[in-house]
Amino acid sequence: MKNILPLVMLFAGIILFSSCYYDKEELLYPTGALTNCDTVGTVSYSAKVVPILQQKCYSCHSISFPSGNVAMSTYATDKAIAVNGSLYGSISHAGGYSPMPKDAAKMTACEIATIKKWVDAGSPNN
Ligand code: HEC
Incomplete structure (x- = not known):
């Protein structure tokens, strides 16, 4: 009976170790490396930008609830x-702007790159 103890500990160790091993990219690179970031071609306001802003911004910045007097949610x-x-x-946390989303994690590099590309293109209604 005493001989199996090291074996049991070895298995417990393997199980513990493997449960701590993450190979998901978003866990390894939490700020979101730009691999798999689809900003090729034109960035569409309705298909790409709105879903991001809806998830991260509109809850505090709508027409009826414009935090800091900043309304969002329409083109x-x-x-x-x-x-x-x-x-x-604000989303790139540049000096002189309140960092957004307020009291939350900075947006991922991919989200920021997507929005930047839309802004740089002249923020078209596409
Ligand atoms: C939890 C609520 C909340 C969320 C979420 C939020 N904001 Fe804000 N935002 C505020 C408040 C409150 C202010 C007023 C300034 C301050 O308190 O920092 C503000 C101010 C701003 C300003 C003016 C900043 C300046 O310095 O001129 C902009 C632009 C802005 N928000 C954009 C965004 C964007 C874009 C998002 C999504 C990425 C976002 N906000 C998410 C609450 C929020």
């Missing part, structure tokens, strides 16, 4: 903050 409002620089300034 006109989203374009206005794109054009005045505060959209990219």
Whole structure:
């Protein structure tokens, strides 16, 4: 009976070790490396930008609830903050802007790159 103890400990060790091993990319690279980031071609406002902003911003910045007097959620409002620089300034945590999303983790590199590409293209309604 005493002889199997090291064996049991070895198996327990293997199980513990393997349960701590993550090979998911988003866990290994939490800021989201730009691999698998689809910003090839034109970035569509409705298909790409809105889903990101909806998930991370509109809960605090809508027409009826414009935190900090910043309304978002329509093309006109989203374009206005794109054009005045505060959209990219706030999500990239640039100096002089309140870092957004407020009190939450910085957006992933891919989300930021997607929005930047749309802004740099002149924030089209596409
Ligand atoms: C939890 C609520 C909350 C969320 C989520 C949030 N904001 Fe804000 N935002 C605020 C508040 C409150 C202010 C007013 C300034 C401050 O308190 O920092 C603000 C200010 C701003 C400003 C003006 C900043 C400046 O310095 O001119 C912009 C632009 C902005 N938010 C964009 C965004 C964007 C884009 C997102 C999504 C990535 C977002 N916000 C998510 C609450 C939020």
